[in-house]
Every structure is written in structure tokens, then in C-alpha cells.
Amino acid sequence: MAEQQFEDMEAFLRVAKYTLVKFTDMHVEMKEEAMDICITAVEKYPNDAEKCTQMIKDQMDKKFGAPWHVVVGKGFSYEITYEVRNLLYIYVGGRTAVLLWKM
């Protein structure tokens, strides 16, 4: 099958509006909830990663207990150690990546 092609970035972003789970090992309910939080935060602060991460972290801490860490960005590298079943790595809206883990 031929690969889908886009003329420009806008066309791609129009299609890629949804959230893509790149990797997670969370339980289903936890994942759903964490994804909700992440998506809300990213959509609320599309241009302020700091506030966005603060919001995600606060909510996750409140809901699932303390130390959560969040990285939100358009390009980064990472090497992290996390408690198993507490990692979520998603792409939101085609250009933002959210990496959320607990340790």
C-alpha cells in the first residue's frame, strides 16, 4: 500500500488531531485518566510547557500519589528510570510529545 503523503505541515496537522499512544505500561483506567489530564493540559497551555507540566504533575500527584514527573515538548531525548506500570508516552495533536512517569 502506498504511503500517505501530505502537501504541507498544515494538511498533516489537520489529519493528526488525535492523540497517539507511543508507549505505556499503565493499567487501562489509569491510562485513560492520565491521558485525559495530559490532553486537557496541553490544549489549555499550547504555548507554555512550564505551566502545562505543572498542571499535569499537580493533578497526577493528587490523583495517584506523589512523585510524578512530566516532560512536555516538541523535541527532547530522555533516559529515565520509572516504577513499572507507571509510564506513559503519548503524542498529542501531531506535534507535542508528553512523557509522564512516576519514580
Added chain:
Amino acid sequence: MPALSPAKKGTDKGKTGKKTGKQEQNAQDYIPPPPPMPGDEAFAMPIREIVKPDNQLWLSEADLNEEVAKMLTANNPAAPKNIVRFNMKDKVFKLEPMVEQTVVHYATDGWLLHKSSDEAKRQMDMEKMEQEASARFQADIDRASHEHKDHGDVEPPDDSRQLRNQFNFSERAAQTLNYPLRDRETFTEPPPTATVSGACTQWEIYDEYIKDLERQRIDEAMKSKGGKKAAAAAAAAGAAHAAKNEHVPTLQSPTLMHSLGTLDRMVNQNMYEEVAMDFKYWDDASDAFRPGEGSLLPLWRFVSDKSKRRQVTSICWNPLYDDMFAVGYGSYEFLKQASGLINIYSLKNPSHPEYTFHTESGVMCVHFHPEFANLLAVGCYDGSVLVYDVRLKKDEPIYQASVRTGKHNDPVWQIYWQPDDAQKSLQFVSISSDGAVNLWTLTKSELIPECLMKLRVVRAGETSEEEDPNASGPAGGCCMDFCKMPGQESIYLVGTEEGAIHRCSKAYSSQYLSTYVSHHLAVYAVHWNNIHPSMFLSASADWTIKLWDVHDPKRAVMNFDLNDSIGDVSWAPYSATVFAAVTDDGRVHVFDLAQNKLLPLCSQKVVKKAKLTKLVFNPKHPIVLVGDDKGCVTSLKLSPNLRITSKPEKGQKFEDLEVAKLDGVVEIARKSDADLAKNAAH
């Protein structure tokens, strides 16, 4: 209730007289007791004597009888009669007319209550309640004790309703033993963690989305085609995955073997670090001060437990990996034959062979295929030839010549891979003591032999042209070498047990091209020069090495006598004039004809109490390998004087220079020979 105070009355002067009169009256009323009777003095009444103070008023009878009237008045005699207070209204002091006349001498509160008063009624109600409660409680206790008698154990009645005197109680306290406090700790397992790493970029996100979209499209396509196929595909994928995950014991897993191999190499590298440095960088500095002499530096020794009792019969470098070589072990002695062994070593690991193969009969020769470096041809003492595929790591040959398919009847002394023929099948040539030179072709299932040449005895002085095939018996082949010059690959030399060397061609199977007869005993080795097209060396059991020109079969160009039995001789790959030989006394002799035509540059003893059997130059590095009859292979580094080569200038070819060098040497040798012959004739 006004009352008169008697004390005050007493003090009243005006009435005092009347009072005393009354006292006198009282005194008159008193009857004195009768005087005691005589005789009863003991019982006499005590005598009462009235004592009067001296200043007592004496009153007459009249005074005493006078009536004194006493009156009670409502006025308090002690009350002040002249209290004056300031009248604010009139602004003058005024006499207070009304003065309080009451005097209280004694007062007490009573506790009696009138029956009809409220307080009395309350008290009576309380008493009544108390009596009732008490009666009820008593009734309960009575009933309980009664029931207890009847039924045995019964709960005592609840007395909480009974009113009690709260202050009627006694307290008793006791201290129990306080247990000492102790700390106890324990560790729980920390929650399991894992580590991930990665990177995220815009294009990675993009790719991820593209992949996801593609997947969605395929899913939709599958759905439309029908769920059955999709399910089947998923099941197949699952099965494949399961097969892949088949359990392999850790100790036998290829990854572990690979890791152990790496570790082995590392340990060896550490152990033999100095040797490796010598191999790479050391050059004998003293060579610069003594031209015409050289030395050999022993590097690694390759021994294994299995090879100790065997003799090294052949060594062959791998054409692909210049640090890898195969060593064949067998025995040259007819009476001491044992099973054979092939070890494939790497210079990187001197302690242990990389591969080992066992054969039934002693190995006499090995040769790697120049192109397919994993194929190893092996000739054995019992006349069989084998082909191993080194990569398979299996201890059995992929091809084996048996009695059924045809094999040599005597030991195979040398084996040689041939370049591919027209049919592109793999071929090799072997030579044996039974006088046959066989060409073996590898087919799908077996080795097919084809006789190239049957060697026959040629009497000295006889030329090949005049030879009569019927007049001579078979001759035993000992060694051979193929010409390396392009276009002449089919020409080869054969050395025989009788001492003759024949030049043959694969094209003609019954005739020698020429025969070189000069050795008196078996020829152990022949070797074409690597650069010069027409010169070759032969080494013989008669303790001599001869240098031959192909075109001059009558007489050897040069003779070298080493004073001991020669095991092997070999031209150096880097020069046309350098060759090396090994002898039974454990010496390695290195000649450079360009520097010294008569004596070796270096004649060095490299092993103790062992005979050297084989010698090979490495095609790339300046080292030689020598094998001895104790199963040991020693690597030696050639000092700079032993590897002098011509340096081509512009427009000159290295080969041409080397050939010219050797030609010059040969020219001089021929001239001196001619002079000697002339002198002898004179």
C-alpha cells in the same frame, strides 16, 4: 421584747441599797445546821461559815424590808440620746429624735419546718421516692437470688437506676507492670523499576502518525475483506512469535558462547600484550649495524593438549583472514600412526584453537581454498582426502573420499585447490606415495577422482622424450607445487621419493614436460618462486637445497648444504631472493641471495630437542610459522635485514626489479660455475 440586764442593774447606784436588803433577807432564811452531837463527830455535817467582805454594806432590818419597785421600760438605757446629723435640706445639724432601742442578746435559727410549707413538701416527696427506689431494688435482688437458686447462674440485676449517694465510695489504685518499649524495623521490597531511553523529534512524531494512519487503513481494509482472514493472520503471527521464543538453555545459548569467546580474546590480549606489541612494532635495531645478518624473534607458541603427542605435518594460512591458520597433525613414522587432528588458530588467541577437527587417520596436508576461505581440503596418511567446511563448526567433513569412491593407497603428501574450471565446480589436486596425482571434483554428494598422472621411475640421464613407459615401475610422489604465474596455472612440479623432480601439465596426463634429476634421496619440498616465473627451489633428504631454472633441467643453478635433514623450504612472498628452510636440528635458516649467495643471513635455533617439520610465510605480515614434531607451532618475526625489498622508482615495476635481482644472482652463479668447470677441465 425589751429585757433588763441584771449586770447593768447591779451597777445602778440608786437601787443598790434595795438589793442588798434582799440579800439580807435571803441570809435570814438560811437555817444553820444543828451542832454536832457528841459521839458522832465522824458523821458531823461540815460547818458552813458565812464570810462577808469587810466593805459589805450593813443594812438595817428596816432597810431590808423596804419594798423596792422594779420596772421594765422599753428604752435602751445604753442607747445614745444625742445623735446629731447634718440635714442637707436645711443645711444645719439636727438632733436625731428616733434612736434604735433594740438590743439582741441571743439569736438562733431553728430547723423545724411547718408541715404545710413548700420546702417540707419537697422533702417529703424526695424521701418517698428514695424509699420506693430502695424497695424496688430490694425486690429485684430478692427475685434474682430466688432465680439463682432455681436456675443457677443469672446476671445480677442492673442497679444503675438506683439512686445512690455519690459521696459514699472508696477508691483503690494499683500500678501494674509497664512493659518496656522496643523498636522493630523491616524492609519491604522496593517497587520494581525499569529504565527506558529514547529521543523525540518532530519528524519522529510525524513518522509515528504516518505509521498509525497506515495501520488504520490496513485495519479497515481487513474489516471490509472479512474478519476470518484477519483472525487467521493474527493466529499465524502469534504462532511464529511463539516459535521464535523457544527456550534455549542459557549455558548453550549462542549469545553466551559469543560473549565467552570475546572474553577469551580479551584475557589473551591482556596476557600476551607484550608479544602483540612486539609483533606489531618491534624491529631489531641492531640490524642497522650489521648488514648481511638478521635475526628471528619468537612470538607466540601454539600448543594444545591434544596436539602434544603428534607431529605438525602441515600449516596453511587462511587467505581471507591473515591472522588465521590451519595446522594439521599426524605422524611421519610408519610404526607410530595415530588418529589425526586439525587445529585452526588465530594469532589473537594463542591459548586455544578456534576450531578443532578430528580425523581417523593422521593428517598429512591441509589447504584452504583461495576464494572460498571456509573450505579446507585435508589429505590423510591412509590415502583418503576430506573437505571440511570450517563455518559449520561440526567435527565431520562435508566430503570424504572412501574406498568405494576411490582413494589413494598411500599417504597423501600434498593437496592443492585448483581455480574454478569451465563448469564452475570446485576441484583440488592431491599427490600420494602410490605414484598417483589425482584431480578431485566436488559434486553435490561426493568426491569424484580423476587421475592426472601416474608417476614412473626415470633413470638418471634419461630424458623424458626417450622414456619407455613399460620399462620402469611406479614412483612415489612426495610433494608438488603449482606455478603461480598467470597463464601457467596448469603447470606443476612433482618431487618424488627417488629424488627426481618432474614438471608436468594438467593438460597432458601421461608425459612429463621435463625432469630434473640431481637429488639423491627423496625430495621433501618443491616451491616455485612467488615473483620470478621460472625459478624454483627443492629440498631433499640428502641435506641440500637446490635452486633450479625451469629451462635448465640438466643442472641446478645453485646448491645449499645445510648439514642436516631439511624439513621444508619456502620462498618469501615479499621478495624474489629471500627463502627460508627448517632443519631437523631445530634451526631456521633464512637466505637472501641478493645479500649473500653462499651462507644464510640467519641460522637460528628456535626449538629445543625437536625437529622442525614445516615452515610458512605469512602473505602479509613479516612473520613465519614453523611446526615441529612435538606438536608445537612457533611464530617468528623477521628482523628488518631479512625483509629487504627493492623500492621501485617512477616507471618501474616492483616485480621487474625483483626478477632482475634474482636474474643477476643466477647470472653470477652460472658464470662462476662455468669458471669452475673450465678450471676443472684444465
